[in-house]
Amino acid sequence: MLRPFDYFHPNDMAETLTLLDQEDETSVLAGGTDLLVKMRRGSIRPPVVVDIKGLEECQGIRWEGDRLSLGSLTTFNDLLRSQEAHKHFPLLIDAARVMGCYEVRERATLGGNVVNASPGAESGSPLAVLEAQVVLKGRRGERQMSIGHFWQGVGKTDLAPGELLVRIVIPRLPEGSRSTYLRRSRVQGMDLASVNVAVVVINPRLPESREIRVALGAVAPTPIRAREVETLLRGQEITSSLLSQMRDKIQEGLAPRTTSLRATPGYKKEMVGVLTEMALEVLLKG
Ligand SMILES: Cc1cc2nc3c(=O)[nH]c(=O)nc-3n(C[C@H](O)[C@H](O)[C@H](O)COP(=O)(O)OP(=O)(O)OC[C@H]3O[C@@H](n4cnc5c(N)ncnc54)[C@H](O)[C@@H]3O)c2cc1C
Structure with missing residues (x-):
């Protein structure tokens, strides 16, 4: 059952930041698809909820330069x-x-997905591989950081009390780049990912200058880049022997938690290699 709380729905950024600054236990409400579930469950009981859907600054998709x-x-x-x-x-x-x-997609926001900081969240590995930055605003000003620094653990971010995630910015990829996202879940219907991968290929047709970026979700406390795999694949002709090395390398150092309800650590470690190989096949064949 929901505990009573004070509800504010400001349309102005300054008013929002003042409200967020006043109370320690204020929760920001965007789509509510995570927040309200937690409030109903009683795992959080914020006395104040600030609904930010009226904020113009947090809306829209547009190019800002590159x-x-x-x-x-x-x-x-x-x-x-x-x-x-x-x-x-x-x-x-x-x-x-x-x-x-x-119905969930109609309400659930990218910002809520990022701040909720679930390791297998749908936007996680894609934003990591795209080297996205987050723009945060509080009463003391604005700051920007890479999404990799923003996520600090399961459900933990660098968001300071009273701060708001305003925008997520993604650098333009070089012309001709290709990208894909693949995931596995327990059932075909609605289910969170057991494991996911996001892959970007820059210069897909020119092996010598080709750059491959790989990010993995649900195998660590936050989405992570597979940097050593990226180094292994950089500028190389993709052969079956290289793919076999890639599948071994991608597992090195991975220690998915043993308490996951969705998949065993062994399945996750095996599957990130399989999904990355599938992604490369799709992207390199175009
Ligand atoms: C039925 C169902 C199915 C789902 N399926 C999936 C799925 O397949 N994949 C997946 O990744 N997720 C899934 N989710 C989880 C959820 O929908 C997503 O994480 C969603 O993107 C959260 O966004 P929201 O706008 O609803 O966030 P909210 O619930 O409004 O907020 C989530 C958290 O972020 C904070 N917050 C939100 N916006 C901001 C902001 N701008 N600045 C600062 N703090 C902020 C809130 O205070 C809260 O702590 C599912 C949820 C449900 C209920």
Whole structure:
């Protein structure tokens, strides 16, 4: 059952930041698909809830120079409707397509997904591999950091008390780059990912200058880049022997938690290699 709480719905950034600064235990409400579940369950009981859906600054998808800027209130269905996402970052579309169901996607925001900081969240590995930055705002000013630094652990971020995630910015990829996102879940229907991978290939047709980026979700407390695999694959002709080395290397140092309800550590470690190989096959064949 929901405990009573004070509800505010400001339309102004300054007023929002003042409200967030006043109370220690204030919760920001975006789509509410995580927050309200936790409040109903009683795992959090904020006395004050600030609904940010009226904030213009947190909305919209637009280019700012060479970076696509996505308001934190962008929903997963907004992503699916975005021509820019389809054209430049198809892995975000792959991720949005498998996220929840239509009704959840209509409410659930990218910002909420990022701040909720679940290791297997749909936006996790895609934003890590795209080297996204987060723009945070508080009464003491604005700051920006890489998404990799923002996530600090399961459900933990660098968001300071009173701060708001305003936008997520993604640098434009070089012309001709390709990207995809693949995940495994326990059932075909609505289920969180047991494991996921996001792959970007820059210069897919020119092996000598080709760069391959790989990020993994649900195998560590936060989404992670597979840097050693990236080094192994850089500028190489993709052969079956290289792919076999890649599958071994990708498992090195991975220690998925043993308490996951969705998959065993062994399955996750094996599957990130399989999914990465599948992604490379799709991307390199075009
Ligand atoms: C039925 C169902 C299916 C789901 N399926 C999936 C799935 O397939 N994949 C997946 O990844 N997730 C899934 N989820 C989880 C959830 O929908 C997502 O994590 C969603 O993106 C959260 O966004 P929201 O806008 O609803 O966040 P909210 O619930 O509003 O907020 C989540 C957290 O982030 C904070 N917050 C939100 N926005 C901001 C901001 N701008 N600045 C600072 N703090 C903020 C809130 O205070 C809260 O702590 C599912 C949830 C449900 C209920």
